[in-house]
Amino acid sequence: MAIRAYAALGVQRAQVALTYRLSLATGILTGLVRILVLYYIWRVVYQGESVLQGFTLQEMTTYLFVSFVLRNFYSFQTETSISSKIRDGSVSFELIKPLNYQMARFAESLGSVVVEGVLIGIVVATVGWIAFGMSGPATPVAAAAFVASLVLSLMINFAICFLVGLVSFWSTSVFGIVNSKRLIVEFFSGALVPLAFFPAWLRTIAQWLPFRGIVSTPVIIYLGQVSGERMWAELAVQAAWIVVMWLAGAAVWRLATRRLEVNGG
Amino acid sequence: MHHDRVNSPLIEAECLTKTYRVRRSKPGLVGALRGLVSGADQTVVAVEDVSFAIGPGETVGYIGKNGAGKSTTIKMLTGILVPTSGSVTVAGIEPSRNRTENGKRIGVAFGQRTSLNWDIPVRESFRLLREIYRIPVDAFERNVQMFNEVLGIEPLLGTPVRKLSLGQRMKCDLAAAFLHDPEIAYLDEPTIGLDVVAKDAVRAFINHVNHERGTTVILATHDLQDIEKICNRAMIIDAGHLVYDGPLEQIFDRHALHKEIRFDLRSEPSPQSVDTITQMPGVEPLEVDGHLVLLAVDPAQSATSDVARAGLDLLDVADLSLSDPGIESVVKSIYEEKLS
Ligand SMILES: Nc1ncnc2c1ncn2[C@@H]1O[C@H](COP(=O)(O)OP(=O)(O)O)[C@@H](O)[C@H]1O
Ligand SMILES: [Mg+2]
Numbered sequence: 375m376a377i378r379a380y381a382a383l384g385v386q387r388a389q390v391a392l393t394y395r396l397s398l399a400t401g402i403l404t405g406l407v408r409i410l411v412l413y414y415i416w417r418v419v420y421q422g423e424s425v426l427q428g429f430t431l432q433e434m435t436t437y438l439f440v441s442f443v444l445r446n447f448y449s450f451q452t453e454t455s456i457s458s459k460i461r462d463g464s465v466s467f468e469l470i471k472p473l474n475y476q477m478a479r480f481a482e483s484l485g486s487v488v489v490e491g492v493l494i495g496i497v498v499a500t501v502g503w504i505a506f507g508m509s510g511p512a513t514p515v516a517a518a519a520f521v522a523s524l525v526l527s528l529m530i531n532f533a534i535c536f537l538v539g540l541v542s543f544w545s546t547s548v549f550g551i552v553n554s555k556r557l558i559v560e561f562f563s564g565a566l567v568p569l570a571f572f573p574a575w576l577r578t579i580a581q582w583l584p585f586r587g588i589v590s591t592p593v594i595i596y597l598g599q600v601s602g603e604r605m606w607a608e609l610a611v612q613a614a615w616i617v618v619m620w621l622a623g624a625a626v627w628r629l630a631t632r633r634l635e636v637n638g639g
Numbered sequence: 640m641h642h643d644r645v646n647s648p649l650i651e652a653e654c655l656t657k658t659y660r661v662r663r664s665k666p667g668l669v670g671a672l673r674g675l676v677s678g679a680d681q682t683v684v685a686v687e688d689v690s691f692a693i694g695p696g697e698t699v700g701y702i703g704k705n706g707a708g709k710s711t712t713i714k715m716l717t718g719i720l721v722p723t724s725g726s727v728t729v730a731g732i733e734p735s736r737n738r739t740e741n742g743k744r745i746g747v748a749f750g751q752r753t754s755l756n757w758d759i760p761v762r763e764s765f766r767l768l769r770e771i772y773r774i775p776v777d778a779f780e781r782n783v784q785m786f787n788e789v790l791g792i793e794p795l796l797g798t799p800v801r802k803l804s805l806g807q808r809m810k811c812d813l814a815a816a817f818l819h820d821p822e823i824a825y826l827d828e829p830t831i832g833l834d835v836v837a838k839d840a841v842r843a844f845i846n847h848v849n850h851e852r853g854t855t856v857i858l859a860t861h862d863l864q865d866i867e868k869i870c871n872r873a874m875i876i877d878a879g880h881l882v883y884d885g886p887l888e889q890i891f892d893r894h895a896l897h898k899e900i901r902f903d904l905r906s907e908p909s910p911q912s913v914d915t916i917t918q919m920p921g922v923e924p925l926e927v928d929g930h931l932v933l934l935a936v937d938p939a940q941s942a943t944s945d946v947a948r949a950g951l952d953l954l955d956v957a958d959l960s961l962s963d964p965g966i967e968s969v970v971k972s973i974y975e976e977k978l979s
Binding site for chain 1: 660714717720735743745747754756763766771
């Protein structure tokens with residue numbers, strides 16, 4: 375089965391990620407600092423208010439922690455790994471493997487984040503639960519749908535990173551593009567502020583972009599802010615974006631390799 | 640079997656041409672975006688109108704100076720690069736259009752870079768290849784065992800690539816390229832930068848798999864000794880053009896039997912003393928330039944020791960060196976024969 379080859383690729387990436395254990399520890403530390411800062415800002419914002427834009431302070435706290443756990447699955451270098459290999463020419467070895475390039479990168483991307491994401495997630499969620507009164511998923515159905523939505527969000531994030539990474543086929547200075555993309559994702563995914571706090575016009579824009587499927591959708595499912603039919607619809611929107619962007623990625627990849635000029639010996 | 644030329648070629652290149660666009664993209668986001676839309680500033684023709692056919696089991700040396708177009712050709716044959724014009728077919732398919740299909744039957748090693756994961760033990764990279772190429776466990780174990788016998792890689796398998804020397808790394812990379820019993824091996828400068836002992840091991844290994852498995856080998860190199868030890872056919876590329884394609888013996892008969900003697904001088908030689916030396920039988924000046932005299936000597940006509948002694952007697956020699964001819968002098972004499 376071809377799936378074994380992709381699984382093995384992912385496992386190897388996970389292995390490499392584990393050899394850099396220091397980044398795990400620093401990831402947890404900086405994460406907690408970030409959450410603390412945001413938590414105290416929100417406490418000030420909530421002074422004298424019990425509900426803002428449909429969020430109680432406890433829901434906001436939960437949003438902070440869950441979105442942080444989600445963010446951890448993304449902060450990693452799919453784009454930079456793709457583009458640095460294009461730039462230094464080692465993409466050659468990926469082109470001669472009997473594997474689908476996009477699937478192989480997806481497997482690696484999963485492999486490199488899952489172990490770290492889960493470990494950091496467990497630690498941070500435990501801290502949130504014990505010390506900050508973060509709540510659990512709204513209902514058992516919400517819990518199951520959250521897991522599904524989390525998987526879909528990983529795929530959306532990958533599909534975007536893949537497209538951005540391929541820009542290096544056309545340009546040698548991807549750095550700026552990657553950084554702008556990070557800011558855009560951070561903002562429009564709801565990782566910085568829940569979309570409910572956006573002004574109406576900005577919320578409409580966010581609604582029609584794929585990025586909210588990365589953070590906002592799984593978290594509002596977790597919180598039970600959408601349920602029943604609307605919840606399924608949200609999952610369907612995530613799935614639709616994956617299909618569209620995956621196909622776009624495949625098309626761009628085909629185009630890109632037509633004009634590939636590998637550097638070096 | 641490996642000296643046969645089978646009727647239907649395994650690899651066929653027709654009028655293969657590759658042109659690179661050279662762009663100077665500006666730094667920053669604006670530069671990056673502009674790079675997306677702007678065209679090329681300049682083009683470089685790396686390979687032009689190259690045609691050949693290679694049969695199964697052949698061992699072909701693809702030789703040329705640095706920048707001649709060897710790597711570019713190899714990248715088109717392996718499907719990494721799409722030719723600008725012309726075509727490649729390997730076992731009936733076009734590599735760059737069927738990368739996955741083509742990938743199953745080829746093994747590739749580049750001397751200048753590693754295909755193995757930098758951070759994890761070599762053995763783990765091998766295991767990954769076992770999954771990727773779906774190598775049966777027993778065939779895999781047999782290969783690792785056999786490669787170890789020729790290359791001595793067993794002690795290296797537990798070490799991550801970043802801790803290996805260049806020679807050790809190259810041995811592991813070669814083994815990796817052959818683990819899945821590829822029909823065709825493309826090796827691009829596999830001995831570059833290696834010491835003599837490591838070079839010999841690499842050459843012995845390539846010979847071994849060719850004899851044992853009938854693997855077709857395309858070996859790109861600028862080192863004539865590589866092909867002398869391994870190949871039965873040579874293709875010489877220069878400035879993107881194929882200038883020779885034929886049996887190896889012919890090149891070595893005609894050119895490689897000559898030795899090169901190089902005298903570096905403290906002071907300019909008198910014309911008479913240079914003449915005296917170059918009039919010895921079988922001695923030809925390759926370069927006489929101020930403080931340098933470079934001679935080609937046919938050892939059948941004059942002993943190299945006699946020529947060296949004559950040089951030491953007649954010239955003000957600071958340094959003396961003796962070598963087999965490089966690819967440069969072979970290419971040069973090919974041109975001279977063609978032109979005359
Ligand atoms: N990615 C590239 N972009 C532009 N020029 C290139 C690129 N790769 C190779 N070249 C040029 O093409 C020519 C052939 O290069 P190459 O095939 O690497 O030669 P060789 O392997 O024989 O040393 C050289 O002039 C080299 O500078
Ligand atoms: Mg080269």
